[in-house]
Amino acid sequence: MTGYGLLAEFKTAEDLVEAARRARAAGYRRVEAYSPFPVEGLVEAVGSYKDRIPLLTLLGGIVGGAGGYFMQWYSAVVAYPIDQGGRPYHSWPAFIPVTFELAVLGAALAAFFGMLALNGLPKLYHPLFNVPEFELASRSRFFLFIRYDDRRHDAPGARDFLASLQPLRLMEVPR
Amino acid sequence: MAEQPSATTTAPGEVTLPSGYTYTSVTDKIANIVLTRRSRWPWFLTFSIALVCMLAFFLACGVLFIVGPGIWGINIPVAWGYAIGNFVWWIGIGHAGTFISAILLLLRQKWRTSINRFAEAMTLFAAGIAGIFPILHLGRPWFFYWLVPYPDAMSLWPQWRSPLVWDFFAISTYLTVSLVFWYMGLIPDLATLRDRAKTRTQQLIYGLFALGWRGEARHWARHQSAYLLMAGLATPLVVSVHSVVSLDFAIGNTPGYHSTIFPPYFVAGALFSGFAMVLTLAIPLRHFFGLHEFITMRHLENCAKVLLATGWFVAYGYLSETFMAYYSNDPFEIYMVQNRMTGPYAPVYWALITCNVLAPQIMWWRAARRSVPVLFVLSLVVNMGMWMERFLIVVSSLHRDFLPSAWGLFIPTRWDWIHLLGSIGMFVVLFMLFIRFLPAISIAEIREMLHEEKSS
Secondary structure: OOOOEEEEEEOOHHHHHHHHHHHHHOOOOOEEEEOOOOOOOHHHHHOOOOOOHHHHHHHHHHHHHHHHHHHHHHHHHHHOOOOOOOOOOOOHHHHHHHHHHHHHHHHHHHHHHHHHHHHOOOOOOOHHHHOHHHHHHHOOOEEEEEEOOOOOOOHHHHHHHHHHOOOOEEEEEOO | OOOOHHHHHHOOOOOOOOOOOOHHHHHHHHHHHHHOOOOOHHHHHHHHHHHHHHHHHHHHHHHHHHHOHHHOOOOOOOOOOHHHHHHHHHHHHOOHHHHHHHHHHHOOOHHHHHHHHHHHHHHHHHHHHHHHHHHHHOOOHHHHHHHOOOOOOOOOOOOOOOHHHHHHHHHHHHHHHHHHHHHHHHHHHHHHHHHHOOOHHHHHHHHHHHOOOOOEHHHHHHHHHHHHHHHHHHHHHHHHHHHHHHHHHHOOOOOOOOOOOHHHHHHHHHHHHHHHHHHHHHHHHHHHOOOOOOOOHHHHHHHHHHHHHHHHHHHHHHHHHHHHHHHHOOHHHHHHHHHHHHOOOHHHHHHHHHHHHHHHHHHHOHHHHOOHHHHHHHHHHHHHHHHHHHHHHHHHHHHOOOOHHHOOOOOOOHHHHHHHHHHHHHHHHHHHHHHHHOOOOOHHHHHHHHHHHHHO
16 A cells, blocks of 8 residues: 655754755655744745735735625615715715725635635645654644655655655655 | 844843743643643632623623613613723724734734734624624614625615714624634644644644644745735724724714714724733733743833823824814814813713823833833723723713703613623633633744744
């Protein structure tokens, strides 16, 4: 039965960044790096990453704001017009506060759920959780992981390569 | 800004984190408060008293639902009493959390790290409690959902020109965004708790809420990106919320309400009371849980400085209100100001000036800013002062508006007091549960700070 990949443990964030950079340089593509806090430069080291969160947030804000304004216009002009002291039905300045609030709401929800969706969360089971040492990833240690389905992956080579980075520990991750 | 990272580490005795801490020890120290530490008697005692107050609040709500708002002292002309004052007060307290988390994050004020988590929790609880009061005040609270625009069988829609509808959207958006912001920051820490869990129950519950967070580099990048954007969104939001609350008053033509200073004046008051509440909570928290190394004197001192500054904004608001009344030459506005200072509620006015304007001036002295008991007492004084301000805005303007034949007095009943004290009890209950079940300080951010200090 084939495993899921190989996991190497490092002591410092700098070691992990360096290891990830070398893994990419060696041609590995399915490289993942795990750290207990966001490490600067790590995401560039593990490979291509495009930040789509800002775009999603903008779209969420536009949908929320435009939808909110439309809802007010529709209800005040089309569905339920009330003559209130001779003011125009489409009294746009009064519609601004709700439009603003709904734009912020749409953007914030898009940022949060976009972050979860792009990260593939929630994902309560993951093969890495089978490795007991991996719990240190949320505490004090830094991990580099190379998946077996990496196209450059020939099992003994990957093990030798990771060992050459001199990790604290090298672990097999079962599927 | 004054606090450059280099300056923070060089000031003697004021480093942000004590040396000798490692990733493991900060993690364990904060996580163990939740995971292994047994509750001691101060916690149980506070929790029990607060629980009794909270139950009294529920009882009072039950009586209110059965009998109606007549159990309160409100009547015509003072139809807005404690419920609206409490609402404005609580929502104001609920502003500092977002201010600390969002605005100070954008300004790169690193010292916010140890206080943002519990300040956000404070925001959430205060805003939630605030949201209850207008509903209780409705008279027919079971119809509150009529504020929600939904395609109902009556073909009715909310009145978009009403600030009360704006308020509904502002508060519900603020609550939702605060909750999401808080939870997003909690996810990595929940993963830490899941991994450090001592029992199966802890592991299951924290594991469920951690959503399977693993701390992968791309996950962190997206998390940070979303967190920063959310901070950017929360910044105008926090300003908008109390501005909209103030429009509930300012749009009306009652003397004392109808004023353009209201939005900034309310926002400043919100930050003022919010920072006072941060101090009220931070001081016992660091004392009872031994968090002196994370919530340092420097944090308390910075809060005190913010308190002093926002106190002056509030003082400017008082001054401007008085000035504008005379400048407008409107007899009703002028009478309102005179009545506020010399009328039946004059003791409240002078008490609030003492609490909000005079008392904080002690913060000019460094010794006072660095004395924990002084800060604690002052934070309580400011909280009280701000409650009196909310009370005065609501009541003193209504009780003598235009025609003397329509004047009246508001005298709170015992139910008014039960609702006020009970809501404080509910706040304390929620906060006590929070510090027992969730990390009160962001562990991941402290680890990040430790890394930056080590590498700098």
